[in-house]
Amino acid sequence: MGDGKDSGKVLDISTADIKLTAPVFLTQGQNLSKALTTLVTALDGLGKPWGDDEQGKAFGDAYSPQQKAIEKAAGTLVLGLVSIHEAMADMADGHVDNDELIAGMFTKVLSKDGEGHDRGDK
Template structure:
């Protein structure tokens, strides 16, 4: 994609770059999902390992309400990475379709009856 070094090149989209980058987001989503699953299973299996003394209770009271928020936020990140992957693939396909459409606009069209009826322009 454009490196920003050429001021005359505002946007330089290469579909190959987009298609090459899209799977990275999918892989990231898979890795984060696996890590989140492992975290949830581990934490659920441990119970409350911090104990129930004064410090343990303080930690538990601060941590437990945030635990679900952290898990939820990580889940949102997984969905976000997945949607970026899908959007990049769609964008690459749409860019190719758009390029073909624009190329068609500038293709010479034969108009019947023009230039003596030969159908050529």
């Protein structure tokens, strides 16, 4: 998969590659979730260390809304990584099922008279 050679195939999906890669997204999503939790906990534990003077208030007014936006964006990334893992796993399973279905359509079935017929023939 992705070896750079033109095999002439329109679609070449390696379910083994997909199944091998999918858990990476889950692991990285979990790692990002842990990092986000650590960041939020640490920042919340600090309170407002920039102080109450004019510069501190100006910083806090600019920083606080951005902090929440960053936390929300990181949370969205976590959900995205986990959903990519789930989608890749489903896609690999679906591809295998589809291949089996298509193979079954072209399998010869022996009739009672011993002759081979396509399953689609009547």
